[in-house]
Amino acid sequence: MNIDNTYDPTNISKKYLSGEKFTNQVSIEQGFSVELYEVSEKLAFIKNFGNVAAFKEGSKGLLIDTGMGVSSNQVINKLKEWGVDEIEYIIYTHGHVDHVGGADLIVNAFKNDFLKIVSHEKVVERFNRYKKTIGYNGIINQRQFGLPAPVFPSEFKYPDITYSDTYEINFHDSVIKLIHGKGETDDATYLYSEKEDAIFTGDFFIWSLPNAGNPSKAQRYVGSWGEVLRDMSQYNVEYLFPGHGPLIQGKKTIREILVNTSNCLLWIEENVLKLMNEGNSLRDIQKKISLPVEFNQPYLVSSYDDFTFLINSVWRQYGGWYSGIPSELKPPSLFEIGNAYIDMAGGKENLLLFLESLLAEKKYKEASVIIDAISAVEPDFYRDLKNLIYSFLADQEPSLMAKGIYNFNIDT
Ligand SMILES: [Zn+2]
Structure with a gap:
């Protein structure tokens, strides 16, 4: 009973x-x-x-x-x-x-x-x-x-x-x-x-x-x-x-x-290994693979982990930590990259305008790459924009782990 x-x-x-x-x-x-x-x-x-x-x-x-x-x-x-x-x-x-x-x-x-x-x-x-x-x-x-x-x-x-x-x-x-x-x-x-x-x-x-x-x-x-x-x-x-x-x-x-x-x-591992063996970089593999519809099941939703993180996991298990992109091997500091972006745009105000135009086109991920670097140079100036970008990305994510990381970068 x-x-x-x-x-x-x-x-x-x-x-x-x-x-x-x-x-x-x-x-x-x-x-x-x-x-x-x-x-x-x-x-x-x-x-x-x-x-x-x-x-x-x-x-x-x-x-x-x-x-x-x-x-x-x-x-x-x-x-x-x-x-x-x-x-x-x-x-x-x-x-x-x-x-x-x-x-x-x-x-x-x-x-x-x-x-x-x-x-x-x-x-x-x-x-x-x-x-x-x-x-x-x-x-x-x-x-x-x-x-x-x-x-x-x-x-x-x-x-x-x-x-x-x-x-x-x-x-x-x-x-x-x-x-x-x-x-x-x-x-x-x-x-x-x-x-x-x-x-x-x-x-x-x-x-x-x-x-x-x-x-x-x-x-x-x-x-x-x-x-x-x-x-x-x-x-x-x-x-x-x-x-x-x-x-x-x-x-x-x-x-x-x-x-x-x-x-x-098994499908994920097999396909990541196949692309690794063909010489693709980790980032290329992330873009080339998507889960077949047969795995569209209620118990296979990326609600906790994320499908793309499993790709990284296979890569790390079999291939080490080098992503395959040479600039990521010994990268400069975010501060140095941030300064280069600001110089390239002709000043921090110009870059802010450019980022706002990216957001208008919904290019939040592209904007996040730049905001990480320039926030290391001008944290106060770019804080609101950074919060906006990461709030948006967190809201879009089904995965608890991805949400957690984006939310953690919102600076209140
Ligand atoms: Zn557990």
């Missing part, structure tokens, strides 16, 4: 898939109202920013992810209401803070001697890396999610057990298989339970174009992400628990979603 009759994530999924209703699932607000949906007496989906899945046997529980720390008390209350008194295992699908941030509070709330945290071995390296980049990651989160200040934890709950390729956990009469794959991260795990007829994707599926291209994060893996999703589709399960967004039910639907998403990622 469903303990909360009003919340049914499988219905929300159906609405999303029919195109009837769609909101961005990768928004932090998702974590402010935690819901628990009982799939069976022994399995629950917990909606959060970074969803949680819970197995239950008697009063003992196993969790897949913990969600972010800010909503942990809600998660703890939902689990207790559902009848969980003790937790035997917490499995991390990967080490991102929206999936593991709540671990400390949850472990403390269900304290016992036998609780074990399990993850892929590279989660340890990730946490070590995070400790070196707390300031940087705080700024990225502030920019990406439009937060008032930098936010990033300084402590992480490390795993007790790590594995490299596959691992199995016997939780009473359920066998839970952990499989490593590279996609959003190099430390990712997806899970399969035959008895529950369910797959737990972590962030391999998040109800938007896979965020394999984030401009401010360590390398992500477009092609191997596609391969993992293809492998997942072969389990032919009844339930798909995504890392973000609502639970999906139905074998045919799940197979279709996984195969389409896989094909989309």
Whole structure:
């Protein structure tokens, strides 16, 4: 029996898939109202920013992810209401803070001697890396999610057990298989339970174009992400628990979603590599590739990441950071370029008039290239125009990451 009759994530999924209703699932607000949906007496989906899945046997529980720390008390209350008194295992699908941030509070709330945290071995390296980049990651989160200040934890709950390729956990009469794959991260795990007829994707599926291209994060893996999703589709399960967004039910639907998403990622990698091998620069490739219409699906929209960022990601993975444009190899400072633009226009007023004429023709991107440079020379003089350009660009973007970066450059 469903303990909360009003919340049914499988219905929300159906609405999303029919195109009837769609909101961005990768928004932090998702974590402010935690819901628990009982799939069976022994399995629950917990909606959060970074969803949680819970197995239950008697009063003992196993969790897949913990969600972010800010909503942990809600998660703890939902689990207790559902009848969980003790937790035997917490499995991390990967080490991102929206999936593991709540671990400390949850472990403390269900304290016992036998609780074990399990993850892929590279989660340890990730946490070590995070400790070196707390300031940087705080700024990225502030920019990406439009937060008032930098936010990033300084402590992480490390795993007790790590594995490299596959691992199995016997939780009473359920066998839970952990499989490593590279996609959003190099430390990712997806899970399969035959008895529950369910797959737990972590962030391999998040109800938007896979965020394999984030401009401010360590390398992500477009092609191997596609391969993992293809492998997942072969389990032919009844339930798909995504890392973000609502639970999906139905074998045919799940197979279709996984195969389409896989094909989309494999298509991107294959086509970028083809153009790289033909000698194109990164910028040429960005202009030459657009997604085929078959990938025009509600769950492949660039609402979080952006299609063009995935191109950059493939380029960086296989080709390094040189864009292929010689002036970008050892560029002058923005200040020096800005001065050259102003001289070329015959003064800052002339250049302002020229930029206004560009905006009249809706050439906001062209104007943004110039405004970045000249704002380094005359920040006060060009501030209003810069704000206008980046407000316009932010409004035009469907992608949360692109919006975040443009908005961050609006100087109020
Ligand atoms: Zn996530």
